[in-house]
Amino acid sequence: MNEDGSLPPTDEPSIYHLLKPEVLENEAGRAVLRFTPEPTWTIGNGVVQGGIVTAMLDMAMAFASDGLSTATITVDILRPAMGPLTATGVTTKQGRRLLFATGELHDSEGRLVARGNQTAIPPV
Numbered sequence: 001m002n003e004d005g006s007l008p009p010t011d012e013p014s015i016y017h018l019l020k021p022e023v024l025e026n027e028a029g030r031a032v033l034r035f036t037p038e039p040t041w042t043i044g045n046g047v048v049q050g051g052i053v054t055a056m057l058d059m060a061m062a063f064a065s066d067g068l069s070t071a072t073i074t075v076d077i078l079r080p081a082m083g084p085l086t087a088t089g090v091t092t093k094q095g096r097r098l099l100f101a102t103g104e105l106h107d108s109e110g111r112l113v114a115r116g117n118q119t120a121i122p123p124v
Helices: 017-021 050-064
Strands: 020-028 030-035 069-077 083-096 099-107 113-119
Touching: 020 050, 030 099, 050 083, 050 099, 050 113, 069 083, 083 113
Parallel strands: none
Antiparallel strands: 020 030, 030 083, 069 113, 083 099, 099 113
């Protein structure tokens, strides 16, 4: 990662380069990312597709833990995800073999749009 918490440019396509998050905060155990949805991410009427919502939460939780490989993820979508979205990821427990994290996604009015929990394999 770069000093500002973003990933270095690469010629290899990745989900990071697809979602293009703005890194607002990235410190040990916590990350905040802002996403500006593109029309191709929606299911119509500007509502972001559920898999993209999950990817946003997954990415915020990965940034909070300085990278991880997701083993399980559970996401509850509480309202339609529309407009600029802010994802917060927090590492809740990190062991040698497993890591646990939570995430929340809020809309531009601060309303909770989705929340998630994940079990992951920590970075080597």
